[in-house]
Amino acid sequence: MKQLHRQSSISKQHRPHHHRTSLSRTLASYLLREQRLLFVLLGFLLASSFFFLYPHSAAGSSSATNITAAFARKNPRSSGASSSARRLPVGVRKPSLRIVVTGGAGFVGSHLVDKLLARGDSVIVVDNFFTGRKDNVAHHLGNPRFELIRHDVVEPILLEVDQIYHLACPASPVHYKFNPIKTIKTNVMGTLNMLGLAKRVGARFLLTSTSEVYGDPLEHPQKESYWGHVNPIGVRSCYDEGKRTAETLTMDYHRGAGVEVRIARIFNTYGPRMCLDDGRVVSNFVAQALRKQPMTVYGDGKQTRSFQLMGW
Numbered sequence: 001m002k003q004l005h006r007q008s009s010i011s012k013q014h015r016p017h018h019h020r021t022s023l024s025r026t027l028a029s030y031l032l033r034e035q036r037l038l039f040v041l042l043g044f045l046l047a048s049s050f051f052f053l054y055p056h057s058a059a060g061s062s063s064a065t066n067i068t069a070a071f072a073r074k075n076p077r078s079s080g081a082s083s084s085a086r087r088l089p090v091g092v093r094k095p096s097l098r099i100v101v102t103g104g105a106g107f108v109g110s111h112l113v114d115k116l117l118a119r120g121d122s123v124i125v126v127d128n129f130f131t132g133r134k135d136n137v138a139h140h141l142g143n144p145r146f147e148l149i150r151h152d153v154v155e156p157i158l159l160e161v162d163q164i165y166h167l168a169c170p171a172s173p174v175h176y177k178f179n180p181i182k183t184i185k186t187n188v189m190g191t192l193n194m195l196g197l198a199k200r201v202g203a204r205f206l207l208t209s210t211s212e213v214y215g216d217p218l219e220h221p222q223k224e225s226y227w228g229h230v231n232p233i234g235v236r237s238c239y240d241e242g243k244r245t246a247e248t249l250t251m252d253y254h255r256g257a258g259v260e261v262r263i264a265r266i267f268n269t270y271g272p273r274m275c276l277d278d279g280r281v282v283s284n285f286v287a288q289a290l291r292k293q294p295m296t297v298y299g300d301g302k303q304t305r306s307f308q309l310m311g312w
């Protein structure tokens, strides 16, 4: 310290004439003395090897922020709970997920609503009751976590939700062929509206698609990678092509707008709450058996289907 003090006073004396030279000389002589340069080099070497060996820990804080930001956009409520290690105070319940189920009063939708409410989520059902029935969800009407809205998804709707399960569309050939223009509008405009909502509020989106995207398939059984064999102008096209367009829109919103999406291709469903006049094969056979009528097998009877039981 003493030496330092002396040097600085010396350098002060020379300042008027050779300020820069003397300063660098002082610095050089300071570094060269007592192997200080060696320690500086050693420190530099240690620091470089640390950053070389653990590059992630160096970038860690910024990528963690990115992940949180991305998740926050997708699911603002859950990220809100996770940030700043938020532990809820004792006695305060974790907020439930807010979920909208379009077609939630339908045969498949109402079983989904049962599951979501049973696991503690808050559910808003949006249904125009074309094939859905209030009876299917009547047992939830007193539940504070349940809401029922009569609305046609062909028109836009704004709801603050975390997740969207988009089921709205008649699924039985008898029903979807009844008004084909309405069917394709539901699939195209309805899906656009719900994807727009997902993008706007940062919600995760699930589209219930169908095995009919494979059309009259040439491959059996159909793998997800199979692109189908679909008639674009047939009487079933309003549903087949409608659902194919819905899948396209879903993937475009995912790729183009970063919406988190899922697509489930559901096959031939049956089970409790299915209308007796649904028109699909299982309900037809059951209805005919109950009426002691002969079961009608269309065509040569060699066709195959994958059946899916709902509600168990």
Ligand SMILES: O=C(O)[C@H]1O[C@H](OP(=O)(O)OP(=O)(O)OC[C@H]2O[C@@H](n3ccc(=O)[nH]c3=O)[C@H](O)[C@@H]2O)[C@H](O)[C@@H](O)[C@@H]1O
Binding pocket: 171, 172, 173, 210, 211, 212, 266, 267, 268, 269, 279, 280, 281, 282, 284, 285, 296, 297, 298, 299, 303, 305, 306
């Ligand atoms: O299986 C599926 O994946 C699809 O099932 C139905 O489409 P479809 O198969 O035509 O439904 P059904 O009307 O139940 O017909 C199944 C088969 O049974 C036959 N069938 C139907 C009714 C009947 O009374 N008798 C009969 O033999 C039909 O000709 C057909 O070959 C739905 O429309 C789709 O949403 C679903 O994805």
